[in-house]
Amino acid sequence: MLNVTILVIIALGYVLTRLYFLKKEIKRATRQLNDLNKNITDKKVDIRFFDRDIEKLAKEINNQIDLTKKAKAEKSLTENELKQAISYISHDIRTPMTSILGYMQLLESDEITPEIRKEYTSIVKNSAGRLKVLLEDFFELSIIEQADYPVKIEVIKLNHLIVEVLVGFYEEFNKGNLEPTITIPDHDIIITADPSAVKRVIENLVVNAIRHSSGHVTIRLEKLNTSVQLTISNSVTQLSEQDLHHIFDRFYKADQTRIGKGTGLGLPIAKSLMGKMNGNLTAELIENQLFMKCEWKY
Structure with a gap:
C-alpha cells in the first residue's frame, strides 16, 4: 500500500x-506573440520546454506569422503599385485634357482663320482620341486582371492567326519605313488557347515593336521540343537592363519624354492575357535588340 501511495x-x-512547465511555456509564447503584435520584435516564437504538441503549435504559429508577413508585404506592394498607377494615369489624362481645354478656348475666338480653326479642331480630336485609348486600355487591363476573367480555350492554328494579324499592320510598317523579317512555317503550328486573346497579345507586341524600333523588326514562330514559341524582336537604342525589369509594369515607358507613344499598358495587357491562357511572356535584351517571347507549352 505504501508503494502504491x-x-x-x-x-x-x-x-x-x-x-x-507547459503553462510557463504558454505564457512565454504569449509574451512573444504580444511583442510581435506590438512591433517590439520581429522574432518568431521559440520554445524551451520539450513537448511534441507544443512544438507543433509553435510551428503552426510561426507558419501563420510568415503568411501574415507575406500578406502585409503583398498589400504594401499592391498599394504602392496602385498609387503609382493613379499617379501615372492622372498625368496621362491631364496632358490631353489640358490640350483639349486650351484649344477649345482658342476655337471660341472669332479672330482665327478657317485654316487655323481646322488645325485646332484636328488637335482637339487627336487629344480626345489619345484620352479614349488610355481609358479603354486601363479599363481592359483592370478587367483582365480579375480572377474570374473568362477565356475560351480551343485549338488554334497559330501560324494562320499570326499571318491574319500581320496583314492588318501592312500600312503601319510602311509608315515606319520598316520591312519586317518574318519566319513562319508553312505547316500548321497548333496550340490550345483563346483566339481573341492570342490576337490581342500579338497586336500589342507588334505595335510595341513598330513604335519603338530603331530600324528593324523580326517575327519568328517555331515549334520547340516542349513548346511553341513566338518571338517578336526589334532594334532599340535607349533601352537598358533596368528598363527591362519594369517593362511589364503598368504605364512604364523607358523614355518618359516621348509623349504620345502609347499608354504604357499594351505590354501589361499582353502579359496578363498570356498568364490567363497558362502561357508565358518574357522580355530579353541582347546587345541592341529587344526580344519579346510568347511561349505555349504542350
Whole structure:
C-alpha cells in the first residue's frame, strides 16, 4: 500500500511539474506573440520546454506569422503599385485634357482663320482620341486582371492567326519605313488557347515593336521540343537592363519624354492575357535588340 501511495505521489508530482512547465511555456509564447503584435520584435516564437504538441503549435504559429508577413508585404506592394498607377494615369489624362481645354478656348475666338480653326479642331480630336485609348486600355487591363476573367480555350492554328494579324499592320510598317523579317512555317503550328486573346497579345507586341524600333523588326514562330514559341524582336537604342525589369509594369515607358507613344499598358495587357491562357511572356535584351517571347507549352 505504501508503494502504491509513493507511486501515486511521484506520478502526481510528474504531472504537476509538467503542467507547470507547459503553462510557463504558454505564457512565454504569449509574451512573444504580444511583442510581435506590438512591433517590439520581429522574432518568431521559440520554445524551451520539450513537448511534441507544443512544438507543433509553435510551428503552426510561426507558419501563420510568415503568411501574415507575406500578406502585409503583398498589400504594401499592391498599394504602392496602385498609387503609382493613379499617379501615372492622372498625368496621362491631364496632358490631353489640358490640350483639349486650351484649344477649345482658342476655337471660341472669332479672330482665327478657317485654316487655323481646322488645325485646332484636328488637335482637339487627336487629344480626345489619345484620352479614349488610355481609358479603354486601363479599363481592359483592370478587367483582365480579375480572377474570374473568362477565356475560351480551343485549338488554334497559330501560324494562320499570326499571318491574319500581320496583314492588318501592312500600312503601319510602311509608315515606319520598316520591312519586317518574318519566319513562319508553312505547316500548321497548333496550340490550345483563346483566339481573341492570342490576337490581342500579338497586336500589342507588334505595335510595341513598330513604335519603338530603331530600324528593324523580326517575327519568328517555331515549334520547340516542349513548346511553341513566338518571338517578336526589334532594334532599340535607349533601352537598358533596368528598363527591362519594369517593362511589364503598368504605364512604364523607358523614355518618359516621348509623349504620345502609347499608354504604357499594351505590354501589361499582353502579359496578363498570356498568364490567363497558362502561357508565358518574357522580355530579353541582347546587345541592341529587344526580344519579346510568347511561349505555349504542350
